[in-house]
Amino acid sequence: xxxxxxxxxxxxxxxxxxxxxxxxxxxxxxxxxxxxxxxxxxxxxxxxxxxxxxxxxxxxxxxxxxxxxxxxxxxxxxxxxxxxxxxxxxxxxxxxxxxxxxxxxxxxxxxxxxxxxxxxxxxxxxxxxxxxxxxxxxxxxxxxxxxxxxxxxxxxxxxxxxxxxxxxxxxxxxxxxxxxxxxxxxxxxxxxxxxxxxxxxxxxxxxxxxxxxxxxxxxxxxxxxxxxxxxxxxxxxxxxxxxxxxxxxxxxxxxxxxxxxxxxxxxxxxxxxxxxxxxxxxxxxxxxxxxxxxxxxxxxxxxxxxxxxxxxxxxxxxxxxxxxxxxxxxxxxxxxxxxxxxxxxxxxxxxxxxxxxxxxxx
Numbered sequence: 001x002x003x004x005x006x007x008x009x010x011x012x013x014x015x016x017x018x019x020x021x022x023x024x025x026x027x028x029x030x031x032x033x034x035x036x037x038x039x040x041x042x043x044x045x046x047x048x049x050x051x052x053x054x055x056x057x058x059x060x061x062x063x064x065x066x067x068x069x070x071x072x073x074x075x076x077x078x079x080x081x082x083x084x085x086x087x088x089x090x091x092x093x094x095x096x097x098x099x100x101x102x103x104x105x106x107x108x109x110x111x112x113x114x115x116x117x118x119x120x121x122x123x124x125x126x127x128x129x130x131x132x133x134x135x136x137x138x139x140x141x142x143x144x145x146x147x148x149x150x151x152x153x154x155x156x157x158x159x160x161x162x163x164x165x166x167x168x169x170x171x172x173x174x175x176x177x178x179x180x181x182x183x184x185x186x187x188x189x190x191x192x193x194x195x196x197x198x199x200x201x202x203x204x205x206x207x208x209x210x211x212x213x214x215x216x217x218x219x220x221x222x223x224x225x226x227x228x229x230x231x232x233x234x235x236x237x238x239x240x241x242x243x244x245x246x247x248x249x250x251x252x253x254x255x256x257x258x259x260x261x262x263x264x265x266x267x268x269x270x271x272x273x274x275x276x277x278x279x280x281x282x283x284x285x286x287x288x289x290x291x292x293x294x295x296x297x298x299x300x301x302x303x304x305x306x307x308x309x310x311x312x313x314x315x316x317x318x319x320x321x322x323x324x325x326x327x328x329x330x331x332x333x334x335x336x337x338x339x340x341x342x343x344x345x346x347x348x349x350x351x352x353x354x355x356x357x358x359x360x361x362x
Contacts, residue, residue, distance in 0.1 A: 001345055003336075004034040004068035006061045006081065012314060014321035015328060016040050017072045017093065022329040024053035030342055032056065034064045043322050065089075070347070072332055076100050087111040090347060092332060094118050094131055097361055098262035104361050113349065114361040117335060118261075121358045128334040129355070133177045134327035139286055139316050140181030140257065144170075146316070147253050147284040148189065150302075150309055156190020167192050171244075171251045172211070173268055173293055174258035175202035178286055182255045183211045194247060197258075198236070214247060216240050241270065248276040256285040256293035269294040279307025288312025335359075 003026055005018045016039060018026070026033050033055040037047060047057050058064055065071060065084040073093035077085070082103070085091070088111055095116035097104060107114055117131045127133070148155055148168075157167040170186040172179045175197035186193045187210045195206045196214040203213040216239045248254075248269075259265055265287035274296070285297040292298075292312055296305045303310045317324040338355060341348040351357045 001031055001069040001340075001347075002034060002067055003031045003070045003072065004064045005039070005072045006064055006077075007036055007039055008074050009078070010042060012318070013074050014042060014318045015074055015325045016043065016045070016321075017074055017325070017329055017332050019325055019329045020045055020049040020053055021326070022333050023050050023055045025333055026336075027054040029337070029340065030345065031070075031340075034058060034068060036061050036064060040325075043325060070336070072336075074328070076103060079103075082107065085110060085112050089113070090115065092117065092335065095361065108361065113347075115335070115339075115356075115359045116361055117331065117359060119359045119361075120335075121354050123354065126355050129331050129338070131328055131331045134331055135317055135324055136176065136178040136257075137181045138320050138324050138327070140178035140255070141185045142316050142320055143178070143255050143257075143284040143286050144182050144185040144189070146311065146319075147255060147282045150311065151253055151282045152280060153252070155186075168252045169194070169250055170253045170255065171195070171247060173254060173256045174287075175199070175206050175211075175213075176257060176259075178257040179255070180205055180209060182257065183209045186253075186255075187211065191253070194251070196240070196244065198240075214243055216243055240268070241273070244268065245273050245276055248273055249278075251277065252281055254281070254283040256283065256287055256297075258293050259287050259290060263290075265290040265293055267291075267293065267295060271295040274306050274308060277306070277308045281308045283308060283310045285310060285312040286316065289314050 023033055035050055035055055035057050037057050037059055051057060062084045070090045075093055076095045090113040092115045095104060095114060097116050104114055120126045120130055154165050155168045158165040168191045170191045170193045172182045172193065172195040175195045179195060183193050183195055183206060193211040194214055195211045206213040216236060258268055283294055285292045285294055287293045288297050288299050294310055296303050296310050297312045299312055299314055339347050349356060
């Protein structure tokens with residue numbers, strides 16, 4: 001079988017889904033690998049690195065797609081490249097089903113098998129394939145580093161002959177994978193960390209990392225069966241606003257990570273709450289791509305409101321593309337390993353396998 005990947009639009013996506021290390025694994029598995037020239041050169045992965053492990057590099061992306069059984073990408077191909085696809089091919093990536101429904105429906109009509117990896121079930125067997133966890137981990141780390149870089153004061157407590165500098169106080173909104181990594185990173189750098197989440201299961205995880213969990217009085221556990229956050233009630237939102245408004249008076253840096261799959265990000269830091277933040281405070285909003293967790297977040301801009309700087313990027317992983325590519329490539333390889341029947345040299349789309357059934361776009 002022929003496996004391929006073509007270059008993403010590097011203006012907004014620098015990651016690649018196949019690294020030289022993983023290219024060798026695919027070839028050892030018995031697959032033929034086809035890539036375009038200069039596929040990974042922007043990340044320091046030279047063409048020779050791929051050719052040395054047995055990959056075939058070509059100039060023509062249309063030829064690469066036409067001759068392939070499996071195409072692996074970060075996101076959905078653009079319309080021009082979708083037109084190169086043919087019946088019974090398989091497309092694997094993070095296809096963003098909620099936003100790309102019409103495009104994916106047209107691919108189903110063409111009998112293209114589309115697997116979207118953000119739909120992976122939260123089960124033990126799928127952990128090695130979990131792109132959301134691997135990428136969110138890096139995003140949480142980098143958001144803290146970026147926020148600390150903008151913040152114009154020291155982070156850890158420092159005792160000097162001239163006096164004591166207090167530790168910066170960080171609030172992490174949303175204690176999923178990105179949030180937990182943000183807590184761990186901020187703690188390692190000497191900050192005092194607070195966190196809030198609608199899922200009560202997060203309390204123990206936050207506290208195990210040294211964070212202080214802010215509990216909304218009378219809260220219910222707002223967690224789906226898949227382990228994601230779900231929409232909170234109006235009563236919960238009101239209590240959360242009151243708790244956060246008071247907490248913000250002592251906070252220097254906020255890392256926002258709260259997302260609801262397939263929905264607009266919840267507005268948690270409302271306009272009126274900004275009066276409680278001190279000038280010089282910094283907010284990094286990882287939910288910016290879905291509208292943001294603050295009232296003033298703007299995509300790919302640094303907004304200043306009442307002396308508070310708000311950052312939100314479409315793809316923070318473009319600042320860690322090598323690390324992010326290495327993890328993503330391993331996730332996808334593990335997914336294909338589960339999908340590929342090496343003995344019969346074909347894909348086994350077994351819908352009794354929960355991983356395959358949940359990720360196949362229907």
